[in-house]
Amino acid sequence: MKSHTVKALGGLLLAFVGGVHAADDVEGMNGMLNISGAMHETPCSLEMTSLHQTIDLGAVSTSRLQRPGDQATPVAFQLRFTDCHRTAGSIRNERTGNLTWSAFQPVLSVAFLAPADADDPRLVKVQGITGMGLRLTDALGRDVQLGSRGEPLFLPLGGNTQTWHVQPTRTPAPLSSGAFRAVVDFRLNYE
Numbered sequence: 001m002k003s004h005t006v007k008a009l010g011g012l013l014l015a016f017v018g019g020v021h022a023a024d025d026v027e028g029m030n031g032m033l034n035i036s037g038a039m040h041e042t043p044c045s046l047e048m049t050s051l052h053q054t055i056d057l058g059a060v061s062t063s064r065l066q067r068p069g070d071q072a073t074p075v076a077f078q079l080r081f082t083d084c085h086r087t088a089g090s091i092r093n094e095r096t097g098n099l100t101w102s103a104f105q106p107v108l109s110v111a112f113l114a115p116a117d118a119d120d121p122r123l124v125k126v127q128g129i130t131g132m133g134l135r136l137t138d139a140l141g142r143d144v145q146l147g148s149r150g151e152p153l154f155l156p157l158g159g160n161t162q163t164w165h166v167q168p169t170r171t172p173a174p175l176s177s178g179a180f181r182a183v184v185d186f187r188l189n190y191e
Contacts, residue, residue, distance in 0.1 A: 042188075042190055043084060043085060043087045043106030043108075043155070043190060044081040044082065044083060044084040044085075044106050044108070044155050044160075045081065045082050045083045046079060046080070046081060046082075046188065047080040047081070047082055049080065050078070050079045050080050053077060055075055055077050055166055056075075057072070057075055057166065057168060058075075060072045060132075060168045062175055062177055064168075065131070065132060065168065065169075065170035065175060066170070067170060068120075068170050068171060068172045069169070069170060070169070070170040071135065071167050071168065071169045071170070072167060072168040072169075073167070074135075074137070074165040074166065074167035075165065075166055075167070076163050076164070076165050077163070077164055077165070077166065078161045078162060078163050078164075079110065079161070079162050079164075079186075080159065080160075080161050081155050081159060081160045081161070081162070082158075082159045083158075083159075084105075084106050084155045084156065084157055084158060084159065084160060085106075085157065086104055086105075086157055087104075087105075087106055093109075093149075093151065093152055094109075094148050094149045095145075095148070095151075100152035100154075104157075105154045105155060105156060105157070106154075106155045106190065107152050107153065107154055107155070107190075108152070108153055108155065108188055108189060108190050109149040109150050109151065109152050109153065109188075109189045110149070110150050110153070110162070110186055110187070110188055110189070111147065111148060111149045111150065111186065111187045111189060112136055112144050112146060112147075112150070112184050112185070112186050113146065113147055113184070113185040113186065113187065114146055114182060114183065114184040114185065116146050117133035117171055118173075119133075119171040119172045119173045120133055120169070120171045120172070121146075122135065122143060122145075122146075123135055123169055123171065124136065124146065124166075124182050124184055125182065126180040126181065126182045127180060127181055127182065128178055128179050128180040128181060129175075129176045129177065129178050129179075129180045130171075130173045130174055130175065130176045131170060131171055131173045131174050131175030131176060132168055132169065132170055132171060132175065132180070133168075133169055133171050134166050134167065134168060134169065134182055134184075135166070135167045135168075135169045136164060136165070136166055136167075136184070137164065137165045137167065138150060138151060138163075138164055138165075139162065139163045139164065139165075141165075144164065149189050
């Protein structure tokens with residue numbers, strides 16, 4: 001019985017000496033991880049690939065945009081939703097005041113936020129050239145009103161993809177050529 005006690009004490013002594021020896025080791029490079037997040041309850045999740053997108057409009061010919069209101073070819077972009085679960089949803093349409101609801105499906109609206117073009121406030125302002133802005137439309141071709149909630153959308157259980165379009169559009173300003181860019185933020189609204 002005494003031999004078990006001596007072995008146990010010996011093992012503890014070795015562990016203690018090993019711990020002291022480790023403190024004498026030369027330190028290497030150190031670092032730190034800053035981790036943050038937010039916990040919120042939503043009826044659906046937005047796929048990570050939808051959060052930050054690059055939409056390439058390609059080379060837009062000035063010949064397509066000769067007069068104010070002329071439009072180039074629209075380019076589609078999507079927001080993908082996953083993990084939509086059965087829940088009652090409702091949202092009030094900001095344009096009409098009508099309430100859209102479902103007892104079984106999530107309902108949401110999307111607001112697109114961007115600086116408006118000075119000559120046509122319906123369009124997103126572009127940087128780098130003049131005489132052109134970007135028109136945003138929903139899947140049914142309805143204009144997106146910048147800064148306002150869009151039409152309510154029903155999201156079926158499981159996953160769903162919602163589509164919008166961005167379209168280069170001529171404004172009354174003199175048309176210049178060159179590279180252009182714009183940044184548009186979006187916000188999902190659930191009630």
